Amino acid sequence: MDRYLQELHDAIASVTSGMNTEQLTAHPEGKWCAAEVLEHLYLTYRGTVKGCERCLEHGKTLSRTPRFPDWMRTTVVVRFGYMPPGRKAPAVSVPRGMPAEEVVKAMGPEILAMDDLLTRCEARFGQSTRILDHPVLGPLTAAQWRKFHWVHGWHHVKQLRNLCSAYPQAK
Numbered sequence: 336m337d338r339y340l341q342e343l344h345d346a347i348a349s350v351t352s353g354m355n356t357e358q359l360t361a362h363p364e365g366k367w368c369a370a371e372v373l374e375h376l377y378l379t380y381r382g383t384v385k386g387c388e389r390c391l392e393h394g395k396t397l398s399r400t401p402r403f404p405d406w407m408r409t410t411v412v413v414r415f416g417y418m419p420p421g422r423k424a425p426a427v428s429v430p431r432g433m434p435a436e437e438v439v440k441a442m443g444p445e446i447l448a449m450d451d452l453l454t455r456c457e458a459r460f461g462q463s464t465r466i467l468d469h470p471v472l473g474p475l476t477a478a479q480w481r482k483f484h485w486v487h488g489w490h491h492v493k494q495l496r497n498l499c500s501a502y503p504q505a506k
Contacts, residue, residue: 336447338484339481340446342475346489347376347492351373356435358502364437370439372460372491372495374430374432374438378429378431383453383467383480387466387467390458390466396465396466397465397467398474406473410471412483412487416482417486418489451482456477457477457478466480
């Protein structure tokens with residue numbers, strides 16, 4: 336597995352290890368609970384998986400030509416590893432109520448599937464080829480997708496740790 340995705344996989348597994356349903360579903364007013372954060376991440380991985388599957392099925396990439404704003408946003412997030420706070424999640428990645436235990440179990444296999452499909456797209460289309468458009472960052476290569484998911488995932492792992500420590504009685 337790619338080192339970024341392996342590190343992300345391990346971090347999510349570590350922070351969710353031992354969390355029970357009460358802890359996964361407890362949340363501050365107006366904020367997502369841990370299960371919703373995990374579902375949001377799962378939906379982003381699922382979206383990348385589906386996009387890669389479509390690329391491979393059609394035998395071509397599904398990205399547009401990058402524009403300067405795409406380059407700027409990609410540089411900030413992917414190159415510098417900075418996830419700006421306060422941005423609303425795209426509608427396709429907003430949690431829909433997946434059961435807490437189900438989303439915890441689904442995370443590892445979905446990261447593995449995403450890694451496999453990104454690797455297959457990279458082998459088929461080339462390492463420097465942009466394969467899919469991110470809804471905010473624009474067209475990304477397979478390597479950029481991996482790094483994006485790592486940066487984005489760590490942003491949310493911090494939230495999960497904070498939720499875990501805010502609700503220690505649920506352990």
